[in-house]
Amino acid sequence: MTMSGLRLTSPTAELAEQFLTWRHRPDVTRWFLQQRIEHTEEYVADWAAYDDHDHHRVVAVLDGAMVGQATLGVVDGMGQSGNEAEFVGREGRLSYFVHPDHAGRGIATALAREALANAFGRLGLRRVQAGCFADNVASWRVMEKLGMRREQHGVKDSFHTEFGWVDGYTYALLAEEWRE
Numbered sequence: 082m083t084m085s086g087l088r089l090t091s092p093t094a095e096l097a098e099q100f101l102t103w104r105h106r107p108d109v110t111r112w113f114l115q116q117r118i119e120h121t122e123e124y125v126a127d128w129a130a131y132d133d134h135d136h137h138r139v140v141a142v143l144d145g146a147m148v149g150q151a152t153l154g155v156v157d158g159m160g161q162s163g164n165e166a167e168f169v170g171r172e173g174r175l176s177y178f179v180h181p182d183h184a185g186r187g188i189a190t191a192l193a194r195e196a197l198a199n200a201f202g203r204l205g206l207r208r209v210q211a212g213c214f215a216d217n218v219a220s221w222r223v224m225e226k227l228g229m230r231r232e233q234h235g236v237k238d239s240f241h242t243e244f245g246w247v248d249g250y251t252y253a254l255l256a257e258e259w260r261e
């Protein structure tokens with residue numbers, strides 16, 4: 082259950098500025114691959130234009146404060162040449178962040194649910210995939226709550242700054258499974 086006062090909305094430059102005030106906290110980056118993003122004018126301006134053909138983002142606002150976001154990148158699936166319409170630009174890659182002060186209250190689940198609804202609804206994608214460190218329990222719990230399937234347990238396939246080579250998981254969901 083999410084709390085009252087939570088609103089899911091489109092990205093803006095102002096929400097990007099708020100995100101950058103907590104994006105680099107150690108408790109946020111601990112289990113994330115991309116450790117730093119540059120705080121440039123381009124990055125902030127990009128947020129407002131983020132809903133282009135291959136990137137989509139949904140932002141969580143709680144009582145006026147930016148508390149999370151989910152991003153969906155559109156990528157090519159795999160397939161044999163001659164059938165490009167089937168797989169080019171038909172897959173999504175999902176990732177999400179929630180402000181640590183608001184963790185454990187269902188915000189990431191609400192964001193990811195909205196991102197999946199967009200992916201399989203208006204974007205017409207056929208498959209969405211996401212990866213995480215196996216020890217990032219909160220992250221894979223979100224995916225399991227939404228019915229995503231653990232398709233890969235990679236043994237020591239992911240490098241972590243503090244822990245070295247550790248296990249990773251890949252989760253995925255098909256459009257027809259979402260519709261069920």
Ligand SMILES: CC(C)(COP(=O)(O)OP(=O)(O)OC[C@H]1O[C@@H](n2cnc3c(N)ncnc32)[C@H](O)[C@@H]1OP(=O)(O)O)[C@@H](O)C(=O)NCCC(=O)NCCS
Pocket residue numbers: 108109110112113176177178179180183184185186187188189190191212213214217218219220222223226
């Ligand atoms: C991962 C993250 C997005 C989760 O956000 P959140 O809003 O707390 O997620 P939700 O509240 O929707 O769900 C989290 C679930 O994990 C569970 N959980 C959290 N930590 C846990 C732990 N250490 N052990 C077991 N379960 C845990 C929660 O209880 C909850 O499950 P439940 O509803 O069945 O009780 C957030 O912690 C975050 O932004 N982390 C930093 C960035 C990151 O790692 N992103 C994902 C990269 S793959």
